[in-house]
Amino acid sequence: MKVYTKTGDAGKTSLIGGTRVAKNHARIEAYGTVDELNSWVGVVRDGIPNHYQHKILVEAQDRLFTIGSSLATDPEKEPRTKIPDLREEDVQLLEKEMDAMNDVLPEMRAFVLPGGHSAVSNCHVARTICRRAERRVIELAETDFVAPLVQQYLNRLSDYLFVLSRLVSKELDADETPWKPRV
Numbered sequence: 001m002k003v004y005t006k007t008g009d010a011g012k013t014s015l016i017g018g019t020r021v022a023k024n025h026a027r028i029e030a031y032g033t034v035d036e037l038n039s040w041v042g043v044v045r046d047g048i049p050n051h052y053q054h055k056i057l058v059e060a061q062d063r064l065f066t067i068g069s070s071l072a073t074d075p076e077k078e079p080r081t082k083i084p085d086l087r088e089e090d091v092q093l094l095e096k097e098m099d100a101m102n103d104v105l106p107e108m109r110a111f112v113l114p115g116g117h118s119a120v121s122n123c124h125v126a127r128t129i130c131r132r133a134e135r136r137v138i139e140l141a142e143t144d145f146v147a148p149l150v151q152q153y154l155n156r157l158s159d160y161l162f163v164l165s166r167l168v169s170k171e172l173d174a175d176e177t178p179w180k181p182r183v
Contacts, residue, residue, distance in 0.1 A: 016069065017077030027144065030136040031071035034154075037133050038064040040126040044161070047119040048168050056097055060157060063090050067150050071137070075145035086149040094156040101167045109178070112166065116174035123165035130158035 007013075012020045013028060021028060038061050045057040066084045073083055114124035134154040140146055169176045 015074040015077075016072050016083070017074035019074040019077065026136070026140045027071060030133070030140045030146075031068045033129065033133040033136045034064055034068045034071065037126065037129045038068070040122070040129050041161075044119070044122045044126050044164070047122050048164075049119075049171055050167070053164060053167070056093070056160075059093065060160070063153060063157075067153065070147050070150060071140070086147065086153055088149070091149065091153055091156050094153075094160045098160055098163045101163045105163070105166050105170060108166075111179040113177040113179050114165070116169050116176055117172050119172060120165050120169045120174055123161050123168060127158050127161035127165065130154055130161060134158065 008023065011023050013023050014020055015027065041057055041061050041064065045054050045061075048054070048057075063086060066086055069083050070085070115121050134151060137146055137151050137154060141151065166176065168174075
């Protein structure tokens with residue numbers, strides 16, 4: 001199978017179900033941003049020392065593929081193959097992991113500036129892309145169907161990536177720089 005099809009050369013692409021839409025359609029923007037996020041989660045996974053968190057990040061990447069396939073499907077048409085769904089337990093896993101990480105982290109007393117180590121910075125980049133993906137999904141949901149758990153999962157994943165940045169900072173003994181606003 002060839003990677004290139006030449007069917008997108010005129011600026012259109014197909015959703016699962018066959019509907020052709022412009023490549024800047026809100027649905028394409030949403031799943032394209034989720035795809036970008038998935039790549040950054042891979043960068044995060046490759047840069048952190050915690051092998052347990054690698055497993056959680058692989059799970060998150062799998063869920064991001066699930067979200068991408070959901071967003072890439074025309075909600076008006078029945079796909080030929082079964083599309084995987086998110087589940088409540090996917091959100092609950094992220095919550096459980098954040099609670100466990102917070103148990104070993106010092107209490108936050110101020111906003112934290114991204115940085116201190118490239119692995120920490122990569123967590124923050126992934127977090128901000130996750131927030132953008134969430135905004136794209138919210139925008140799409142204003143005019144078209146989006147599975148309800150998609151927005152919730154992205155919201156929780158961005159929180160998870162923030163807490164992970166703090167854990168990675170602690171594990172790498174990196175400086176966590178509090179934001180000190182000028183007043």
